[in-house]
Amino acid sequence: MPLPQTVRVNPLDLQGNIAIGVSLPFNGPAGPFNSTYSTQTQIKSNLLNLLLTNKGERVMNPEFGADLGTALFEGINDSIVENIKNLINTNVEIFVPEVQITDILVDINTPDNNAVSVTVKYKLKISGTSDQITVQFI
Numbered sequence: 770m771p772l773p774q775t776v777r778v779n780p781l782d783l784q785g786n787i788a789i790g791v792s793l794p795f796n797g798p799a800g801p802f803n804s805t806y807s808t809q810t811q812i813k814s815n816l817l818n819l820l821l822t823n824k825g826e827r828v829m830n831p832e833f834g835a836d837l838g839t840a841l842f843e844g845i846n847d848s849i850v851e852n853i854k855n856l857i858n859t860n861v862e863i864f865v866p867e868v869q870i871t872d873i874l875v876d877i878n879t880p881d882n883n884a885v886s887v888t889v890k891y892k893l894k895i896s897g898t899s900d901q902i903t904v905q906f907i
Contacts, residue, residue, distance in 0.1 A: 793817050808867075809893060813902060815865050816889065820857070820904050835860045841885055841906055849885075850875045857889060869894055883907065 788804035790811035805811040822834035835856050840849060854873045861870055872890040890901040 790814065793821075808895075809898060809900065812865065812867050812893060813900060816861070816868065816891070816902055817904070819860060819864050820887065820889070820902070833864060837887070837904075837906065845877050845883075845885060847877070850877060853885075853887060857887070861889075861891075867894055868892065871899070 786806065788806055789808065790805045792803045792805045792810060792814040805814060819833070820835050820837060823838045824834045824836045825831050827833040837853060837856060840852050840856060843849070853875050857873055858870060861868060868891040870889060870891050872888075874886075874888040874890075876886040876888075884905055884907045886903060886905045888901055888903040890899070892899050
């Protein structure tokens with residue numbers, strides 16, 4: 770007889786049709802915002818927001834952001850890969866502690882050589898669900 774598995778669920782996910790946050794990008798059908806109804810979707814939006822924000826851009830929270838744009842202004846080279854990984858790991862640990870990063874892929878060899886693609890693979894700590902997000906900086 771197989772043993773039953775325990776599945777951990779965030780209590781916010783059990784509330785049904787109550788919005789728990791706002792997703793990115795801001796282009797909703799009912800105004801400028803799309804609502805999120807699950808913690809997995811909201812955490813993905815939070816992570817995207819962190820990756821696209823530089824320190825000093827967020828009002829009332831100048832330390833928020835991964836600062837990837839600033840790092841990329843220093844020039845694209847092989848040493849930038851480790852710098853980007855360190856920035857992501859450090860800032861995700863502080864600002865999105867609900868996730869555990871499993872891998873970060875940084876591609877600086879894009880076809881036009883003027884872009885950097887960053888893929889962050891992660892697991893949600895509460896449920897163990899795996900997901901990933903990719904951002905391209907041009």
